[in-house]
Amino acid sequence: MKNYRHGKRGVDLLHDPLLNKGTAFSDHERTVLGLRGLLPPRIHTQAEQVTRVLGSLRRKTSDLEKYIYLIALQERNEALFYRVVTDHLDEMMPIIYTPTVGQACQRWGHIFRRSRGLYITAADRGRIMTLLRNWPYSDVRMIVATDGERILGLGDLGANGMGIPVGKLSLYTACAGIHPAQCLPIMLDVGTNTQSLLDDPLYIGTPQKRLRGPEYDDLVEELVRAVQQMYPAACFQFEDFGNANAFALLQRYQDRICCFNDDIQGTASVTLAGLYSAARLSGVRLADLRILFYGAGEAGIGIGDLIVEALAAEGVGEAAARRQCWFFDSKGLVVRSRTDLVAHKQRFAHDHAPATDLTAAITELKPHALIGVSGMAGAFTEPAVRAMAALNPRPIIFALSNPTSKSECTAEQAYTWTNGAAIYASGSPFAPVTLDGRTHVPGQGNNAYIFPGVGLGVIASQATRVTDEMFLSAARTLASLATDRDLAQGRVYPELARIREVSSAIALAVAGIAFDRGLTRQMRPADLPALIKAHMYQPDYEEYI
Template sequence: MSELSASKMHQGVKILHDPIRNKSTAFTDAERDALKLRGLLPPRIHSLAEQEMRVLGAIRSKVNDLERYLYLIGLQDRNETLFYRVLMNHIEEMMPLVYTPTVGKACQEFGHIYRIPRGLYIGPSDRGHIREVLDNWPHKNARIIVVTDGERILGLGDLGANGMGIPIGKLSLYTACAGIHPTQCLPVMLDVGTNNEELLNDPLYNGVERRRIRGEQYDALVDEFITAAQDMFPGVLIQLEDFGNANAFRLLQQYRQKTCLFDDDIQGTGAVALAGIISALRITGGELSDQRLLFLGAGEAGIGIADTVVAALVDEGMSVEKARQHCWFVDSKGLVVSDRGEISASKRPYAHKHAAAGSFIEAVKALQPTAIIGVSGQAGAFSREVIEVMGEINQRPIIFALSNPTSKAECSAEQAYDWSQGQAIFASGSPFEPVERGSRTFVPGQGNNAYIFPGVGLGAVASRARRVTDEMFLRAARTLAEQVTDQDLELGRIYPSLSRIRDVSALIARDVAAIAYSQGLSDREEPEDIMADIESQMFQPVYPHYA
């Protein structure tokens, strides 16, 4: 084969194997000639809408959600424009497949279903060369990095390198929900080992075969990564995802003032839960300052929610000390109280003076909360007795079962509505189907971080913000709550329909960007119309013209 003919063949095949440029059967006759694709594709030219129809048929024919996930990820690897067209046009159907709850199962099986690499893996052997690893990424315009070390994947625990499914899924939502261009999204796995014996004994596990590194070695790896990422991609936003409690809080505190960085499990969860509480109060008629919140679980999510609620109360004029008195925690040892003994630094601000309570139901009876918030990963922890007692205490009890995936939820939507005689105001982390009860249909709200982090991220990168602040998350929570309509509330839904999530993300981005500009956190000149500027930067899934 001549050099010229080889070059032509490479040109044609290469574009078909590039998920960013590939249009598959949508290439026109002129494009097929110009790009040397003639004969490499079936002769029929299909529109993007027709291709979408084919994809939907294929997905819906699959026998289970994991097979649907695999088909969608395969499509993402072949044709990103078509993938995002399907995801965005059918977000309520597709989001549970590309993210929670299906992504949890995919992470558990990651080594067994692995097909095509996506993202970057960085481990202890890369120390001293992490910038070189980042330089191997083909897209030099990364604006958002989602990074995990796989220690606390959803409610599933330590999944090691299998946790790469989480950054991949989160970044898919950044594009679908907020319009961050796919080439600007970089998933990163800090593969520091795993303490999961099952994975260490699995011959198909993809990660390093060693137990987790800790201490100085771990910190040095993280620091080199964050420094190299800032150097390689100036102004990049780094989102910490699914780190263990021991590292998540301290890494956030260590780096949040030095770089554009946030922890979604702490700050994103806090904002989405606060938004749900604000919306629920439109039903109960109460004020935030009247609420007593009881958390089951005192990890990143619970503390993040409490800190955000406290910030909102302080913003309303309450002192920090008094605001913290509105939030109580039950952990594995019972009610967190001041005289219990050794208490971790993150829990200590919420260790109030009170008699001990060894179980959650004891704490409910003693404290008489207006809302219970489950972030424990303990399936079924909100028992019938717990829900019934909450219904006796409150005319409209607020029941948030936020643990992911669905199998880890503290109770189901049906249980919450049935055991409360239809009076519960319910939200969950993973989706539940509508519940028929008598003549009413209840549509459960999904307190999914996807309502928050894409908009915050878009606002930060659009404004070139140097920091992501607590005020931005507080504003994001209020903006989200403002998008809940009276019609939503009539259905029992305290979050907007997922079909509106792209519009909601744009509004959050506008408000986040406005804070960045007003507080001098951006060197970019504030645009005359922030919303128009945000919308102009949002990716649309349409094919380019090549000829």
């Protein structure tokens, strides 16, 4: 029996989602904790509660209704919520995260029930520390913050983007076991430039145009400094910032604080893992792989940078490694003669004639892999995909844009247009495709394979920095867990049901780097796997008395 330490009883206990067990409180607990009469008399096990939740959930007629139902469950009983999600991850992840979270963010002000996380505005300049003190939990270890400017592939949703930090942190807990009380979602509400939101009377954010320039930078700086003072052991994740701010913030802070940008580094890691697995299927080594990216924003450039790191580890020189990565943006092929390239694109600008047609670029460059990170639905046309198939026995087609509605091509299109030869992965889930009697299972290049494990490794080791080496190691670890059976089905990632195993393995690799590189003040434990396991929250009910 565990000691009753939290001090809450009666209605206060039932209203605390971290402590509430609902009808699972025992008869003795109901007497001692002042719950008798406040609950129906019959006592149910957590397993019986899960059955009730699944029944109610599956009767909902839309994914958005399911999302609202699950968030309401999370707000009243976190252990039950995470038990449902953890045990049924294949079914729940598309609801609590992409693609449904995109719909939820678009309608955030209209479906708003109860506030989660912290909202910080430009008007809070000079008092951010006071706002942090309002947060009820003191041992925060993982923070996900966004300013809502680039939510998935949906653009500037302003304060409506709070659904992303909330959803990401839910995956930290479900996929890697980081305790919910250690997670803090933050919305840095600096306005929005989306006119439809500014005109919406139910929009929950500050109805003004976006803050830019030094005032914006100063606000972020105050937030970072306040977090360091208030939560010195926390890891800070930048999420869904616009391209210019995303690169600038990562460059400014990655060597100062424990932080990373999942859109840049997490996406890079999961994509690199997919390429490692695809190499096993195609027979073309990573060192020989020529890649064409459609989209040259934070995701694409982040992937390119990590591929360069991976190739360097295999002995390929930096210039040659960059030459294997080609980019195609909204104005065509990224080539050195262009005068409109921002800094992060220039390092991948090569000598080549300009090209504004994707299919023509494929024919000229002869890539082994085509990676979509553009947010442009249908950008991989039938001629483009067929051109890839004409060049490669096993063309690698990764359509990674989220949500599903923004995917560059569907799984069915990729398999059909290549006669089943494509090695396909997407950002959001697609169902298996049967073609000529063979079933192809598309891989989902979901960052949830990477960031929860990285976060767990950082927390367990108390790392002071998050490095590119950690994301490279995470990619190798993830790829190593794709089985021959996975690959035989066409899936370049392990089954999602193994996500806690994946996260644990990645955490072990990340923590090992932290200890090996002196990125922690802690002594390396004799049993590192035991340390990782000890930090993994299990959504089981405690006995309070």
